[in-house]
Amino acid sequence: MSDDYGLSSVKETVAIAPPSIDYLPKMPTTYRPKIGLIGAGGVSEFHLKAYRECGFDVAVIADRNIEKAQARRDEFFPQADAVNDYRELIGRDEIEVVDVTPHPVDRVPIVKAAIAAGKHVLSQKPFVLDLDVGDELIAQAARQNVRLAVNQNGRWAPHFSYMQQAVASGLIGEVTSIDFSLQWDQTWITGNEAFEKIHHLVLFDFGIHWFDIAGCLMGDQKAESVFATATRFEQQTFEPPAIASAIIQYPSAQVRMSFNAHTRLGEEDVTTIVGTKGTLRCRGRGLNEQSEMQVFLENGCYVAPLSGCWTENGFQGTMAELLCAIQDNRTPWNSAANNTKGLELCFAALESANTNQVVPVGAVRGLLSF
Structure with missing residues (x-):
């Protein structure tokens, strides 16, 4: 009787030439509008650094703390104006695109005002805390004939972007499972209120x-339910539960997520997608350290090197895609309407973690707390 659990029957893989997968952000060729950024908080550094790298024209930076707006202006776009009232920025005719970075509760009235003024808008993530409010903003943008996109920058992380393009091309067939396994050190938030x-x-x-x-x-496959958990252990240094997991159930597939945000030694980030015709796997020490993609297909395997990193490609990609969509008169891939699928999954996961119950996707429309 064999005791190798069938390992001896595993076929040797043959190295093959990788197909061309175009995963880097696309830049607008002709449309370079004047951009206004609202909110000069911590995340604005990543926005402005990316826009400077791309050669985008940030003309006004607004923050209720004028010194913060001026500091961001001086660091990244010295030729821009700094103002302390977002309504002044929105009121300027030369501003065509507005990047709105404040927190969700503060963001909604700003987005509404920007749309009403006929501006295209890039909203920071998460888009909204209430999907009914999100639907209202989407409808308002449609009436005004402006684009409303979301800074869901992870879509342009090199490994995720490669995987999305590969899956969309049919390279590995229909997706049957996705596993996200992340162990990272987020103890730097300790004491941050x-x-x-x-x-x-x-x-x-x-x-x-x-x-x-x-x-x-998962494309057109519709999620049915989510079961999630969140766990806090006694020795962790910050208050929120550091360990969490979620299982998203589809009619013929599963997505599984495993998180540990208190991994002080041996950080690792692994994503594996199994399809009916192949498997994609990427492994690295962290979000910005995913340097190659492993691809296993019926006729062989290959390793594709990856260029760039999340914080670079991600913040470039979100604004670039919005500008390309305006230029080409189409809907941006990161449109607010496209973003609601992920929000439904997340909202169901939070409800499940709070109740210890399986939650149907779509049953939770908004968050009272998070």
């Missing part, structure tokens, strides 16, 4: 990227 008060920091503030990516990778 803004982060410490977010109970579902892992599943919501962080995990929203993975729920969005899951929705993208």
Whole structure:
């Protein structure tokens, strides 16, 4: 009787030449509008650095703390104006695109005002905390004939972007399972009141990227339910539960997520997608350290090197895609309407973690707390 669990029957893989997968952000060729950025908080650094790298024209930066707006202006776009009232920025005729970065509750009235003024809008993620509000904003943008997109920047992380393009091309057939396994050190938030008060920091503030990516990778397959858990252990240094997991059930597939945000030694980030015709796998020490993609197909395997990183490609890609969509008179891939699929998954996961119950996708339309 064999005791090798069938390992001796595993076929040797043959190296093959990789197909061309175009996963880097596309830049607009002719449309270079004047951009206004609202909110000069921490995340604005990544936005402005990316826009400077792309050669985009940021003309005005607004923040209610004028010194913060001026500091961002001086660091990234010295020729821009700094103002302390977002309504002044929105009121300027030369501004065609507005990047809105404040937190969700503060963001909604700003997005509404920008759309009403006929501006195209890039909204920071998560788009909204209430899908009914999101639907209203989407409808308002349609009436005004402006584009409303979401800064769901993980879509342009090199490994996720490669996987999305490969799956969309049919390279591995129909997706049957996706496994996200992340162990990383987020103990730097210890003592930071803004982060410490977010109970579902892992599943919501962080995990929203993975729920969005899951929705993208699964394409037209419709999720049925989510079961999620969140666990806090006594020795962890910050208040929100550091360990979380989620299982998204589809009629003939599963997506599984495993998170540990308190991994001080041996960080690792692994994504595996299994399809009916092949498997994709990427492994690295962290979000910005995914340097190659492993691809296993029926006729052989290959390793594709990856260029760029999440914080570079991601923030470039979200704005670039919006500008390309305006230029080409089409809907941006990161449109607000496209973003709601991931929000439904995330909202169901938070409800499941709170109730210890399986939650149907679509049953939770908004969040009272997170």
